Ligand code: ADP
């Protein structure tokens with residue numbers, strides 16, 4: 150299968166959604182979350198999904214990352230549909246090809262910073278102890294937290310915690326990092342720092358980043374913006390890199 154090698158990429162887009170629909174049952178009623186959404190993302194893109202609360206951002210990200218399944222339509226990762234995968238393959242794909250960052254950081258309070266970043270590698274048996282240490286130390290340097298390796302998360306600021314979470318998302322060397330409102334709990338200065346950090350890592354490592362936000366102020370920072378409203382894409386803008 151093409152995705153078994155992270156290097157071998159065909160000319161097709163990395164991620165394709167075609168006419169994706171998703172509803173949630175709430176008692177007797179169906180709440181539509183995505184209503185016929187199509188888009189494609191290439192490798193190495195840095196994309197913001199912007200929309201009001203309830204517009205379908207989390208649903209979209211969860212469907213791209215295989216956390217949730219579409220009711221109708223097609224979601225393919227390098228040409229392979231999520232739909233065709235067994236439960237085991239789905240979780241293998243999630244672990245191997247995606248890194249996730251959450252609004253509330255989701256760090257383990259009893260583990261120090263180094264251990265938190267290392268955690269996703271503990272289930273990857275082919276990664277040796279030395280390689281784990283090398284990757285964690287290198288990522289902590291990338292996110293500017295080498296000096297905090299031995300600290301517990303409760304000693305860190307919100308921005309520092311989110312930088313730990315970003316390092317953790319990258320430690321498995323994913324193709325795509327999905328960050329659902331990663332800056333929602335941060336002040337505006339820290340928000341810009343975290344977005345800048347994600348952009349730097351995107352440029353340095355050619356990892357695709359897709360993050361959601363309802364913060365209009367971030368619009369100016371991001372090259373490609375997908376604006377969604379009521380579960381559909383209402384506007385897509387792509388700035389020239391020379392702007
Ligand atoms: P956003 O992330 O932009 O705030 P969501 O994707 O969370 O939007 O939600 C889109 C719509 O789907 C909203 O109307 C929301 O109430 C509904 N929804 C999302 N998750 C569930 C769920 N688990 N059960 C019922 N309704 C849900």
Ligand code: MG
Nearest residue numbers: 206207208330
């Ligand atoms: Mg959400």
